[in-house]
Amino acid sequence: MTTETIDAYLQVDNLVKYFGNDKAVDDISFGIPEGAFLTLLGPSGCGKTTTLMSVAGLHSIDGGRIKVGDTVFTSPKEGLFLPPEKRDIGMVFQSYAIWPHMTVAENVAYPLEIRKMQQSEIDDRVSEVLKLVGLTDETDKLATNLSGGQQQRASLARAIVSNPRLLLFDEPLSNLDLKLREQMRVELKRIQNEVGITAIYVTHDQAEALVMSDEIIVMSKGKIEQRGGPLEIYSRPVNEYVSNFIGVANLLKGKVIEVNEPGQGVFELAQGGKKVKMPCLLSPGISAGEDAVLSVRPENVHAVREKDDSTSLEGEVTFAIFLGSHVDCRVQWGDFEWKVIAHPRTKLKAGEKVYLSFDPEHTLAVQP
Amino acid sequence: MTAETLSPTRERSPLNNRLRAMMTQENLITFVVAIIVAGAVIVPLAVLFVSSFKVLDPLGWDTTWGFGNYVEIVTDRIIPKAFLNTLIISSGSTVLATFLGVSLAWINARTNCPGRDYLEPYNLIPFFLSPFIGAIAWHNLGEPQTGLLNNWARQIFGIEGAIINVDNIWGVIWVTGIFFAPLVYLFVVGSLRRMDPSLEDSARTTGAGLVRTTMTVTLPLVMPGILSGAIIVFVTSAGEFGVPFKLSAPYGWETLTTQIFSKAVGDDANHFLGAAMSMALGVITVFLIWVQQRYIAPRSFTTVTGKGFRPNVLDLGRWRWLAFAYNLMFIAVAVVLPIVCLIIVSLHPVWTGKIVWADLTTINYVKTLFWWRPDAIAAATNGIANSLILAFGGASIAMVMALVISYMIHRTKGFGVRMLDFLSVVPIGFPGIVLAMGVLVTYIQTPIYATLWILMLAYITRFFPYGQRNISSIMLAISEELDQSSRMAGASWFTTLWRITIPLLKPGLFAGWILLFIIFLRELSISIILFTTGTETLSVGVYYLTNFENEPLTAALSMAQTVLLLIAIYAFRRFAGREALTA
Numbered sequence: 001m002t003t004e005t006i007d008a009y010l011q012v013d014n015l016v017k018y019f020g021n022d023k024a025v026d027d028i029s030f031g032i033p034e035g036a037f038l039t040l041l042g043p044s045g046c047g048k049t050t051t052l053m054s055v056a057g058l059h060s061i062d063g064g065r066i067k068v069g070d071t072v073f074t075s076p077k078e079g080l081f082l083p084p085e086k087r088d089i090g091m092v093f094q095s096y097a098i099w100p101h102m103t104v105a106e107n108v109a110y111p112l113e114i115r116k117m118q119q120s121e122i123d124d125r126v127s128e129v130l131k132l133v134g135l136t137d138e139t140d141k142l143a144t145n146l147s148g149g150q151q152q153r154a155s156l157a158r159a160i161v162s163n164p165r166l167l168l169f170d171e172p173l174s175n176l177d178l179k180l181r182e183q184m185r186v187e188l189k190r191i192q193n194e195v196g197i198t199a200i201y202v203t204h205d206q207a208e209a210l211v212m213s214d215e216i217i218v219m220s221k222g223k224i225e226q227r228g229g230p231l232e233i234y235s236r237p238v239n240e241y242v243s244n245f246i247g248v249a250n251l252l253k254g255k256v257i258e259v260n261e262p263g264q265g266v267f268e269l270a271q272g273g274k275k276v277k278m279p280c281l282l283s284p285g286i287s288a289g290e291d292a293v294l295s296v297r298p299e300n301v302h303a304v305r306e307k308d309d310s311t312s313l314e315g316e317v318t319f320a321i322f323l324g325s326h327v328d329c330r331v332q333w334g335d336f337e338w339k340v341i342a343h344p345r346t347k348l349k350a351g352e353k354v355y356l357s358f359d360p361e362h363t364l365a366v367q368p
Numbered sequence: 369m370t371a372e373t374l375s376p377t378r379e380r381s382p383l384n385n386r387l388r389a390m391m392t393q394e395n396l397i398t399f400v401v402a403i404i405v406a407g408a409v410i411v412p413l414a415v416l417f418v419s420s421f422k423v424l425d426p427l428g429w430d431t432t433w434g435f436g437n438y439v440e441i442v443t444d445r446i447i448p449k450a451f452l453n454t455l456i457i458s459s460g461s462t463v464l465a466t467f468l469g470v471s472l473a474w475i476n477a478r479t480n481c482p483g484r485d486y487l488e489p490y491n492l493i494p495f496f497l498s499p500f501i502g503a504i505a506w507h508n509l510g511e512p513q514t515g516l517l518n519n520w521a522r523q524i525f526g527i528e529g530a531i532i533n534v535d536n537i538w539g540v541i542w543v544t545g546i547f548f549a550p551l552v553y554l555f556v557v558g559s560l561r562r563m564d565p566s567l568e569d570s571a572r573t574t575g576a577g578l579v580r581t582t583m584t585v586t587l588p589l590v591m592p593g594i595l596s597g598a599i600i601v602f603v604t605s606a607g608e609f610g611v612p613f614k615l616s617a618p619y620g621w622e623t624l625t626t627q628i629f630s631k632a633v634g635d636d637a638n639h640f641l642g643a644a645m646s647m648a649l650g651v652i653t654v655f656l657i658w659v660q661q662r663y664i665a666p667r668s669f670t671t672v673t674g675k676g677f678r679p680n681v682l683d684l685g686r687w688r689w690l691a692f693a694y695n696l697m698f699i700a701v702a703v704v705l706p707i708v709c710l711i712i713v714s715l716h717p718v719w720t721g722k723i724v725w726a727d728l729t730t731i732n733y734v735k736t737l738f739w740w741r742p743d744a745i746a747a748a749t750n751g752i753a754n755s756l757i758l759a760f761g762g763a764s765i766a767m768v769m770a771l772v773i774s775y776m777i778h779r780t781k782g783f784g785v786r787m788l789d790f791l792s793v794v795p796i797g798f799p800g801i802v803l804a805m806g807v808l809v810t811y812i813q814t815p816i817y818a819t820l821w822i823l824m825l826a827y828i829t830r831f832f833p834y835g836q837r838n839i840s841s842i843m844l845a846i847s848e849e850l851d852q853s854s855r856m857a858g859a860s861w862f863t864t865l866w867r868i869t870i871p872l873l874k875p876g877l878f879a880g881w882i883l884l885f886i887i888f889l890r891e892l893s894i895s896i897i898l899f900t901t902g903t904e905t906l907s908v909g910v911y912y913l914t915n916f917e918n919e920p921l922t923a924a925l926s927m928a929q930t931v932l933l934l935i936a937i938y939a940f941r942r943f944a945g946r947e948a949l950t951a
Contacts, residue, residue, distance in 0.1 A: 114858040115858060
């Protein structure tokens with residue numbers, strides 16, 4: 001069952017971790033190439049942080065194998081467990097974990113002192129890294145006198161100062177305010193790129209994941225739901241869970257009644273006693289006659305006033321809010337309320353009758 | 369594909385690999401400490417329990433198994449009365465200490481009483497001083513013939529006889545009550561300070577007056593703290609040896625502790641009867657501490673908000689001067705009068721109740737402090753030296769243990785952790801004299817008996833939980849990620865402990881160390897059971913002087929102890945926060 005990526009730098013195979021009798025991580029495997037930025041995305045309790053801690057070595061694992069390059073980090077079957085300090089990893093914690101009894105420079109120098117480097121080398125390297133993260137002016141400040149964003153930068157500097165082979169992030173932006181968070185996303189990504197280090201990033205914030213990652217792994221209940229690039233995860237979710245977790249989607253129950261070409265078919269909606277057929281794309285593993293869920297992003301639902309051949313549904317606008325670049329609408333169809341994003345020039349108003357049309361390329365039948 | 373890969377389970381490696389994986393610095397050290405703690409806490413209590421069923425035959429040659437000791441507890445001429453006296457004294461001092469503690473805490477935390485910030489440290493001083501010394505001082509203040517207060521009353525007001533007499537059960541309640549009032553104070557004052565003022569304000573807006581608001585809103589909100597404090601006072605009073613020994617036992621009111629002492633340590637010592645009496649006392653105190661820890665302490669944080677605002681205080685109007693006078697009165701009777709009295713008495717060659725200016729002398733200090741002089745009293749000079757050794761050494765060893773235990777409880781997971789957490793509460797349930805009986809019957813035939821080591825062992829076993837709590841409260845407040853990030857930076861477990869964890873814990877370590885230093889420096893009820901000639905402690909020295917010498921010599925050594933304690937208290941105030949106190 002091992003999904004061996006040929007040139008994987010970090011390879012996690014069949015990882016299992018229990019807390020008491022609960023399986024926090026349930027047999028997951030993945031690999032990433034050197035220099036990549038991978039995000040583990042999911043709600044709290046999905047096992048993403050447990051996976052990260054397993055890679056870090058901050059707790060033991062109950063099954064599987066974790067390897068970076070040629071070094072096996074841990075493999076309980078072989079009785080191998082490399083303590084965290086021997087793994088050569090940099091890590092940025094949710095609370096930043098900047099030591100309050102040291103200055104910024106002392107914090108950043110710590111990993112180098114542990115590695116018994118020359119003092120002059122340490123000084124050079126520390127000022128180089130502090131420059132990279134933009135903390136040149138705060139060198140001698142005590143960590144407690146830093147703002148949240150500055151602590152974040154200091155924490156990153158400390159994590160990369162020893163040129164580790166792996167950089168781990170545990171929800172590093174969740175304690176910052178929205179504006180700073182948006183700014184730091186770009187900063188973190190820039191620095192990671194510049195250093196060229198392989199990174200794993202854990203977050204529950206889908207926007208963060210979409211902006212920063214080369215690849216995203218969506219997790220739920222200790223298992224991997226889907227893995228792919230940001231665009232793929234967003235536009236081709238494989239199941240209802242991923243559709244719902246990433247972005248906003250209209251999700252309707254129904255059945256696939258026909259499979260035409262591979263990957264394309266016809267979906268039958270059953271809602272309010274009415275049955276409607278719609279051409280759609282099929283996510284992998286769905287065949288004719290199976291129950292499935294139709295997933296359509298609001299921006300891919302087109303609402304028009306005039307009925308024509310392309311329209312398939314008739315509904316009533318229940319509300320429309322003008323938001324500048326777009327209009328956020330709700331369209332009642334039977335007992336289902338469609339979320340629709342319309343162009344401002346359509347000038348839709350509440351109470352109007354509208355017709356909805358769909359683009360088969362952006363209408364997906366996914367697994368429930 | 370095998371069944372194992374189909375349903376992954378906890379994989380097992382070969383035994384030798386697993387063993388090697390377990391041999392980390394962290395696991396080895398924590399395992400060793402866990403064994404030491406378990407041995408130190410469990411063994412004496414188990415031996416005490418078993419010994420209480422050994423019945424000594426009338427000639428004292430042999431023992432048989434049975435319930436004879438327990439029968440004797442019930443049928444003895446004195447013990448049942450002593451038991452009753454213990455209950456009366458504990459109840460009385462609990463009522464007094466709770467009333468004083470709550471009222472003083474309320475005045476200091478919730479009202480505009482003048483000089484609050486200056487008074488608070490003095491309110492807490494009795495907590496650190498020795499109640500035994502308090503009893504000696506109050507004996508010299510309130511004895512009918514030689515009591516200073518009674519003499520002043522005769523001189524100034526010309527009355528006949530005495531206005532007060534503290535040499536009875538009420539005197540014990542009085543001294544125990546005022547000395548343990550700060551315990552209740554500490555349990556209550558924090559919650560009162562942190563209480564959301566809008567809770568009181570909203571009661572006031574419904575039309576409730578000041579008194580009604582205080583009685584129906586303020587005090588019920590801090591009730592868990594009050595109950596916790598009251599239970600601790602009850603248990604501590606029941607285990608208190610020095611005060612009843614000085615004030616009531618010589619006049620016919622024995623207590624359980626004075627009976628344990630005279631039956632188990634006297635000339636016709638019967639350790640097994642002492643063990644049974646200790647069991648009886650221990651069962652009561654353990655039950656009460658269990659109730660407090662299990663049901664009352666967990667509720668004490670639910671009533672207050674965690675916000676750090678300074679609540680507005682109640683304006684008492686003219687009554688604030690009454691509150692001020694009340695607070696000054698407490699400090700006068702608990703701190704100033706006793707110390708002044710000890711100084712006066714200690715400067716007289718003999719004490720008759722009157723100050724004789726012409727006779728003033730320092731000979732008592734010379735005899736108790738100057739160990740090189742031929743007329744020095746060995747019990748006193750040995751006591752000072754031994755207590756300093758025990759306080760420095762014991763506090764240091766206990767804090768190292770406390771550090772490792774706190775670390776295990778808060779930073780590691782697994783079976784041993786719950787047991788350690790439990791073991792760190794158990795000693796709090798047993799009065800010192802009970803634990804000392806356990807240590808005595810366990811080690812009496814080993815080489816450590818009659819050395820300072822047995823005292824050190826008993827001190828640490830009984831009191832390391834106080835140090836552990838000081839560290840734990842800080843460890844809970846600092847994020848585990850601070851440790852973890854050091855490991856990720858490449859530091860080993862030990863380096864992390866040394867360079868990150870310990871520096872961050874420094875305030876708690878220091879506060880805990882001084883607290884234990886103070887406790888060990890004044891310890892009596894363990895020492896009195898375990899000391900032998902040569903291993904007297906400071907308080908045992910005081911006991912010796914009050915029993916076999918005279919009051920001025922006793923007062924002189926008492927003052928020496930008090931001065932040492934006051935220096936330690938000053939250091940504690942200086943370096944540790946107010947929060948470090950709550951036991």
